[in-house]
Amino acid sequence: MSSHLMETPLITASELIQSSIEILQKQGQTDKTALDSLRLAQKVLQGLDPYLDASSTEGPKGLKALIEETDKHDYDTAYKNKQLSFPVSAKWSAGAYEGNFIAMIAKAIKAKRVLEVGMFTGTTTLAVADVLPKEGGKIIALELDAYLRELANPFFERAGVKERVDVRIGKAMDSIQEMIKAKEDPFDLIFIDADKGAYQQYYDVIMDNGLLRKGGVLLVDNVLYKASPFVPELQQATPEQLKTAIQFENGKALAAFNKFVRQDDRVDVTILPVRDGVSWIQYKG
Numbered sequence: 001m002s003s004h005l006m007e008t009p010l011i012t013a014s015e016l017i018q019s020s021i022e023i024l025q026k027q028g029q030t031d032k033t034a035l036d037s038l039r040l041a042q043k044v045l046q047g048l049d050p051y052l053d054a055s056s057t058e059g060p061k062g063l064k065a066l067i068e069e070t071d072k073h074d075y076d077t078a079y080k081n082k083q084l085s086f087p088v089s090a091k092w093s094a095g096a097y098e099g100n101f102i103a104m105i106a107k108a109i110k111a112k113r114v115l116e117v118g119m120f121t122g123t124t125t126l127a128v129a130d131v132l133p134k135e136g137g138k139i140i141a142l143e144l145d146a147y148l149r150e151l152a153n154p155f156f157e158r159a160g161v162k163e164r165v166d167v168r169i170g171k172a173m174d175s176i177q178e179m180i181k182a183k184e185d186p187f188d189l190i191f192i193d194a195d196k197g198a199y200q201q202y203y204d205v206i207m208d209n210g211l212l213r214k215g216g217v218l219l220v221d222n223v224l225y226k227a228s229p230f231v232p233e234l235q236q237a238t239p240e241q242l243k244t245a246i247q248f249e250n251g252k253a254l255a256a257f258n259k260f261v262r263q264d265d266r267v268d269v270t271i272l273p274v275r276d277g278v279s280w281i282q283y284k285g
């Protein structure tokens with residue numbers, strides 16, 4: 001997905017600056033130096049992600065077509081027909097930049113077994129599957145709605161990765177419990193990117209049941225949720241200040257989650273300011 005669709009701390013800051021420019025202009029303020037500085041600051045904030053996209057690997061064969069479909073797909077009709085559980089937005093996709101970033105980590109740690117919690121249209125799934133070994137490589141992707149698996153499957157097939165992708169439909173927590181019951185092998189890499197309010201539960205069930213192998217990597221998306229975990233005042237922002245509504249419950253849950261992981265002796269953690277924030281959590285040992 002193209003970066004203009006993303007919602008990130010940078011976009012939050014950019015919207016606040018835009019709002020200031022509009023207020024100053026309405027008041028007839030004409031201080032060119034001040035307005036030019038604000039516009040430059042906005043260019044910095046808006047320009048970074050497109051620059052990162054343009055300067056980074058495009059990804060495997062077939063990813064572009066899936067991203068184009070993700071961007072233009074008619075999710076509203078599927079939601080009206082009850083094929084989707086939520087009103088879905090193309091913004092949910094991690095896009096090429098982040099998908100490739102995760103795939104490069106999978107490749108660097110020579111991951112064979114990968115778990116993705118929350119697949120959406122499968123752009124990250126496809127990018128990761130592409131770098132997994134042909135012998136024994138597997139990404140298990142958990143997703144609520146079968147509709148999304150049907151959307152993604154032809155693209156997995158065309159990209160030549162279908163045999164390395166196993167999409168399991170239903171509540172992610174139920175699928176995880178089934179894996180534990182079936183004593184499935186632990187994962188080398190896990191990417192959590194589903195319902196933000198349940199991150200702590202996913203983390204606990206993964207870490208307490210040996211789903212991540214020792215030395216394995218857990219990546220968690222949206223840990224800087226539009227800046228709300230570290231700028232609680234955003235809860236009070238008006239629609240004029242911020243065009244994008246921030247679900248503050250998610251911000252609070254992620255602030256608590258980040259704090260918890262930081263003090264968990266079982267892991268090392270670094271939060272990377274990639275898009276909406278990605279935690280790189282490494283299981284010690």
Ligand SMILES: C[S@@+](CC[C@H](N)C(=O)[O-])C[C@H]1O[C@@H](n2cnc3c(N)ncnc32)[C@H](O)[C@@H]1O
Pocket residue numbers: 092093094095099116117118119120121122123124125142143144145148170171172173193194195
């Ligand atoms: C942000 S999107 C995932 C994006 C995807 N990982 C990517 O890299 O493009 C979150 C997905 O999680 C799914 N989801 C939300 N709650 C879920 C749950 N309880 N169980 C399984 N999937 C869930 C949603 O349907 C949605 O497709």
